[in-house]
Structures are given as structure tokens and as C-alpha cells.
Amino acid sequence: MAQDTLTVTDNRTGKVYVIPIRYGTYPEYGASISAMDLRQIKVSENDFGLLSFDPGLTNTETTASAITFIDGERGILRYRGYPIEQLAEKSTFLEVAYLLIHGKLPTFAEFTDWTNKIVQNMLIHESIKKFLDGFHSNAHAMGVFVGTLGAKSTFYPAAKNVLDPKQRMRETINIIASVPTIAAYTYRHSCGLPYVYPDPSLSYIYNFLSMLFRMQPGKEEIYHNPVIERALDVLFILHADHEQNCSTTTMRTVGSALSDPYSAISAAAGALYGQLHGGANQEALEMLSQIGTKENIPAFIERVKNHETRLMGFGHRVYKNYDPRAKIIKKMADQVLEVTGPDPLIDVARELECIALSDEYFIKRKLYPNVDFYSGIIYKALGFPVDMFPVLFALARTAGWLSHWLELMGNEDERKIVRPRQQYVGEDVREYVPMDDRT
Ligand code: SDX
DSSP states (O other): OOSSEEEEEETTTTEEEEEEOEEOSOGGGOEEOOGGGGTTOOSSTTOOOOOOOOGGGTTOOOOOOSSEEEETTTTEEEETTEEHHHHHHHOOHHHHHHHHHHSSOOOHHHHHHHHHHHHTTOOOOHHHHHHHHTSOTTSOHHHHHHHHHHHHTTTOGGGGOTTOHHHHHHHHHHHHHHHHHHHHHHHHHHHTOOOOOOOTTSOHHHHHHHHHHTTOTTTHHHHTOHHHHHHHHHHHHHHSOOSSOHHHHHHHHHHHTTOOHHHHHHHHHHHHTSTTTTTHHHHHHHHHHHHOSGGGHHHHHHHHHTTSSOOTTBOOSSOSSOOHHHHHHHHHHHHHHHHHOOOHHHHHHHHHHHHHHTSHHHHHTTOOBOTHHHHHHHHHHTTOOGGGHHHHHHHHHHHHHHHHHHHHHTOTTTOOOOOOOOOOOSOOOOOOOOGGGOO
């Protein structure tokens, strides 16, 4: 009997099936069977065949990807093979975006060309400002961001030519270039401030800070500070991609229908908006603010253990160890606060982490701080309102979403429209009852 197989006996029929076990490039990281191999297991000829039931896709590989590698048990994260710790220390967000999309680090000439193309495209269509002005000033920034990204698809009809690789790359550059401008205009609109145009002579991150904070009283010194610019660059690197998370799976799902990338990325941003996903950075900071002081932590922990609330910024579907990004962000928080001034919430966060990591409830469930636990403290220190926190996450994750979309669109074998099956548990067939006869 071949070793790399599963022998399955269907006890309903006594039939035995031999199912091949598939290994990826790294066998030590698990093996799988093709779900379609289950369909041959039937009780009769007209039986549809066996399916796998997996709500939340907790144990299902949906694709083979070469972009990001995560080892949840060992707390490892690599983009195209490069450890996140090295990229955070030595790279820049735009270089990481190039790496995710092209699969290699750029040469000087490639990086110069890439940077120029992006920085030259940061200006957005003037009509989009009218669209932004239609939102209430108190509209949640992420709702504005999601809506505006979707609206952009109406300005670029050629983006529908998703089967043209050159067109895909043009839209990829356009989207990476325009998201900082949309994010900054969203913020400026909420403050009732005039929009600041991008300046092609500035770097990508400095442009973003300038569009956000220029001419805003009390913010000038923030965006002129190189420590702040570097902190945002590193935060964007850390948030750039994370393999098949909820929002990236959404991007791939919408992309599989051959929708244009603006519609797909708007859907992905909508998924990231969720409080269990990218909305957790806002929830985590609001949670720390509600706790307020170290003295209130024990009572809060009790409420978590009684399932009355969740410890936002903790836990992860994949990481069952410390999220490597959280380690880097935790260190960065001290550097930023040295520049912007102390924030007592960092002490509450550290004490909360210390108590939680020594509590059996969290140890048993392998709950550790994730990327969202400390990032909100830094965003708050940089002067962002909490509703901008998920927008900052989405701005960075745009590079990841697009790299996965390009990988999907470039793979004709895997590029099948996503259409899962279901287990129907509703009513059996029944006759229509006229209104007068209904009780
Ligand atoms: C991100 O997928 C990604 O990669 C996402 C992300 C990315 O970069 O794209 O890493 C970004 O989304 C990070 C996660 C941000 N979300 C939060 O911080 C929200 C709080 N965390 C959770 O709600 C939760 O941990 C999830 C959603 C992140 C993961 O949930 P799972 O894997 O579905 O786990 P679960 O809900 O089934 O929980 C298992 C147990 C349960 O306890 P019991 O029912 O067994 O008693 O752990 C408990 C849960 O109650 N639990 C928590 C908890 N997270 C899980 N208990 C308290 N606080 C928490 N945060």
C-alpha cells in the first residue's frame, strides 16, 4: 500500500477507498487530501457523495500560495521567505509591497521605478472629493474608506479587463498609490479641514503624514518627526499581509468572479472592518480606556472569564504563541511615546498582558497578544482618532490583498469562481397557502 495515502472504510457500505495524501513544498507543515476525493464515497449510484463540513474554514486549505508563511505554534511570520523581524528592521513599506507583489526584493533601478510610479499616482480624481463630501462629518472613517474604494471602480472602467496582466499591474499601482490619499482625505473631511494634495517630491509615508496633518494646529511637529515617519513605515510593514485571513479570503473570493480590483478591495476592506478582524485595534484601545487603571484589571479579567466580554487584541486563529508582530509593536510603542509624550494606557496594557499570560484561562486557550493589542496605543499617540485605526490597517493590507489577487488571477488552474456547498437543514417541500388561509 502506498505510504502517502488514507485508507477509508465506509461502514455504511463496507467499501474501502484509498485517498492520496498531498504534501505542499514543506511537508513538515502538514498534509491534506483533496476534498473532491471524498465525493467518490457514496451509498448508492445517485448519491451526491461525501463532502467536508467546515464552517469558518477552520481546517480547510483554500489555495496554494507563495506569498506569506505563518507558523502559529512557533510564532513565525515571513513575507516571500523573509522573516518579518528583518523586514521591520531593514526594509520600508513600499519595498515590502514590491516584495509581496513581485516575489523578490527590488534592485535599485526597480525600486526607483516602482516608487516613482506610485508617488506620481497619489493624486485622486477631483470628483471623488465630491463623493467624500457627501458623508456626514461624523461618519466612521472605515465606512467612508470602504465606500470610496468601491466608488473608484466607476472612474476606471478599464479595470474590468482583469484577464490582462498589464492592466492588472496598472490598477495595482493605482490602488497602492491612492489609498493614502483616500485615507487622508477621509480624515481631513471628518475634521472639517481642507484637503492637502500629495506632493510627488515627498516619500510615500511622509506624503501620507503631510496630507493628514499639514496646517493642523498641534500636529505639525508630529509629521515632521523622523521617528514618527519610521514608526508608521514599520507599522505598515507589519500589517501588509497575513496569508489567508478573513479579508484576504474575501479579496480572493470576489476576485474569483472576475470582478474589478476596486470592487474586490472594497469588499476586503469591508471584511477587515469587522471587530473580530481589523476593527480590533479600535476595540482594544477602547477596552484599555474603559479599564482605565491597573486596579480595574482583575475585575475586567473576571468578566472575560465569565464570557461577558472578550480581551480585544488577544487570541488568534493561527497564532497559538505570541504574535511576532505584537512583539515588535510593543517595543515600538516606547520609542513613539518618548517623542509624543507618556500615555498611562501603555502601563495598563502591559499589566493586562502580564496578568492574562499567567492566568490558566488564557494559557489553556493559548491566547496571546495579537497585532491589534498595542498598535492602537501608537496610533492614538500619533494623533489619530480611533475610527481611523482600521483605515490604517486597511491602507497597509492593500499591498497584501493585491498580491493575493494577482497570484489568483495569474493562476488559471486555481482561478475558479468560489462557490461552496451547504448542508440544507430547512423545511421539506410544502404547498403555498393563500393569505386568507394562514393562521
Ligand atoms: C486580526 O486571521 C488573521 O490573520 C487576522 C489578522 C491579520 O493580520 O489579518 O492577524 C488580524 O484579525 C487579529 C485578531 C484581531 N481580533 C481580536 O483581537 C478580537 C479578539 N480575538 C478573538 O475574538 C479571537 O481570538 C479571534 C477571532 C481572533 C480568533 O477566534 P477563533 O480562532 O475562532 O477562536 P474562538 O473564538 O473559537 O475561541 C476559542 C476559545 C473560546 O473559549 P471557549 O468557548 O473554548 O471557552 O478562546 C476564547 C473563546 O471564548 N477566546 C477568547 C478570546 N479569543 C478567543 N476569550 C477572551 N478573549 C479573547 N480575545
